Amino acid sequence: MSNINAIITGVAGYVPDYVLNNEELSRMVDTNDEWITTRTGIKERRILTEEGLGTSYMARKAAKLLMKKTGADPDSIDAVIVATTTPDYPHPSTASIVLGKLGLKNAFAFDFAAACCGFMYAFDVACNMIQSGRHKRIIVIGADKMSAITDYRDRATCPLFGDGAGAVMVEGTTEEGIGLIDSYHRTDGKGLPFLHVKAGGSVCPSSRFTVDHRLHYTYQEGRTVFRYAVTAMGDDCAALLEGNGLTQNDIDYVVCHQANLRIIEAVAKRIGVPMEKVLVNIQRYGNTSAACMPLVLWDFESQLKKGDNIIFTAFGAGFVNGASYYKWAYDGDSAAVKK
Structure with a gap:
């Protein structure tokens, strides 16, 4: 089989x-x-x-x-x-x-x-x-x-x-050499204090107090999150590349979580990939959390070619992080729909 x-x-x-x-x-x-x-x-x-x-x-x-x-x-x-x-x-x-x-x-x-x-x-x-x-x-x-x-x-x-x-x-x-090749995913459960929504869950259910004190919104300690994000995504990409015998020159595109342009630039520098290979649309949409990566693919589909080596990498609340190595499976210019 x-x-x-x-x-x-x-x-x-x-x-x-x-x-x-x-x-x-x-x-x-x-x-x-x-x-x-x-x-x-x-x-x-x-x-x-x-x-x-x-x-x-x-x-x-x-x-x-x-x-x-x-x-x-x-x-x-x-x-x-x-x-x-x-x-x-x-x-x-x-x-x-x-x-x-x-x-x-x-x-x-x-x-x-x-x-x-x-x-x-x-x-x-x-x-x-x-x-x-x-x-x-x-x-x-x-x-x-x-x-x-x-x-x-x-x-x-x-x-x-x-x-x-x-x-x-x-x-x-069954075609060889395309699709998801490998992933390197990790979670550091120590991130709770630095990025979370305080109320609305089972620990702190919704109440008049939580609403009055504006506890249902995202709280973030930006400097801490920035530092962890750059380190984690950079290290994850490096581990993924090493594990698959790849160098920076083998990468066609990097699809990075669109959290902050400075984070994206720092990750690219850390793994030695020029920004010309990093797909960025944060200027148009901001951080859309789980939607960021597929929206990047949607925006840039037309320039993706079959066989392109793509690295995905992201970091988020709970200090979840990781990277994936994917070989694109079709020529995107024939499939993309004008927005």
Whole structure:
């Protein structure tokens, strides 16, 4: 029996129409375009403003476009995985809502919570499901409505985050030399004090006190997170390259979590890859957490070629981190859809 390789056969994305740029943000909090741009690289972010719409809405939009692009029969989808830290509800899963809205009859669905590493981790799980031979076609979605947990009175964090969703179709192939080759993932559980949402979980349930004291928003100690992120992603990429006998010259593209342009630049420098090989769209969307990586693939799909060596790397809350080595499986210029 031939080995099964797991490949991405299509990419799609969705971002809300509303653009919150730095000039408008400066009228909401004590900041300005120069301060934000020099420290983060972000010029604007998309915000889902319509009342009553959450993460599942964006995830469904991305998945629907993905199915249209790939021509996938809805009955052929085996599973839907949604990576998110901003689910619509504590339960049911956001993935189950997406599945229901898409009308998928033969699939199961579950959420995957790994903060900004969510998509990369969920993609790794989906690839293993495909490689087992038990599943043929899986939709993996990274989606977050970060505006729902962003405090627009906090000038240190509110410029960072935006909303969006990206999705990939994962299928199997017996063709050698393409698809997910290797992963190096780690978690340092000591990161809780430095990046978290204080209330809303089982330790500190929602109450009038937690709402009045604005405890349902993202808290971050920026300098600590910056230092850990650069070190972890740089070391993870180095370990992955060494383990696969690769040098910096073998890399065609790096898809880095879009947290902060200075972090991305520092990681690139640490692993010796020029910024020309690093795919960046943080200036347009900000940090969309689990949606960052698939949105990068969506934006740059047209320039990806079959056989390209791509390194994924990310870092997130819980101090989850890692890197993956992937060989692109198709020429993207024939598949990309103009946005």
